[in-house]
Amino acid sequence: MSTSDLLKYALVLLLPAAYLARRYYHSAALTPAPDPPPAEDQPVKSIMQAPKDDLAPPKDDPFTLAQLKEFDGSDPSKPIYVSIKGTVFDVSAKADVYGAGRSYNIFAGKDGSKGLGMSSLKEEHAVPDYVDLSETDRKVLDDWHGFFTKRYNIVGKVIDHPISAPVKTEGSDDPTPNL
Numbered sequence: 001m002s003t004s005d006l007l008k009y010a011l012v013l014l015l016p017a018a019y020l021a022r023r024y025y026h027s028a029a030l031t032p033a034p035d036p037p038p039a040e041d042q043p044v045k046s047i048m049q050a051p052k053d054d055l056a057p058p059k060d061d062p063f064t065l066a067q068l069k070e071f072d073g074s075d076p077s078k079p080i081y082v083s084i085k086g087t088v089f090d091v092s093a094k095a096d097v098y099g100a101g102r103s104y105n106i107f108a109g110k111d112g113s114k115g116l117g118m119s120s121l122k123e124e125h126a127v128p129d130y131v132d133l134s135e136t137d138r139k140v141l142d143d144w145h146g147f148f149t150k151r152y153n154i155v156g157k158v159i160d161h162p163i164s165a166p167v168k169t170e171g172s173d174d175p176t177p178n179l
């Protein structure tokens, strides 16, 4: 077999493996294993930061998606915000991952719910409209929402989110969720 054939086979085998590794890399950390309980002298080690017990009470300040862009980490004098399903979290404490040029800056200054649900870091996926996510990906998205809620202060909500923003239904004065 020639070297180029070997390379082709290696690619065919490695690409799906890399995709799966990336897809499921955080799932164990996001969804705690139910059993067995860890022995006291063997604490579970996680790559993810631990939940915080000193969070401030959630705030309800309104943000438009355009306003959120100001908080994308490009100006070090401003906080960094990440929105998930319209909930705006202050992630400034983790500027090492959300700051300009860092691994998860793609989610800073915006609502990238769809990308979080898909476990994707692609620019085109980091958008607020997650309506076409599968049930499995919605669960992943909800897990991320729970993860952030336990670790970051909530500073407000997105008022023009394409899914959670209330819309008026024709013939009715009642705002109805856009789902």
Ligand code: HEM
Binding pocket: 021, 022, 023, 025, 026, 047, 048, 049, 091, 094, 097, 104, 115, 116, 117, 118, 119, 120, 121
């Ligand atoms: C194999 C590929 C990946 C590796 C090795 C990896 C590794 C890591 C590590 C080590 C952390 C902990 C960072 C820290 O606390 O400083 C982390 C957190 C995180 N990862 Fe990944 N990751 C990968 C892929 C992805 C993908 C595709 C996404 C897209 C959703 C993603 C989203 C996140 C998020 C949102 C956090 C939470 C950061 C926080 O706020 O604490 N990762 N990842």
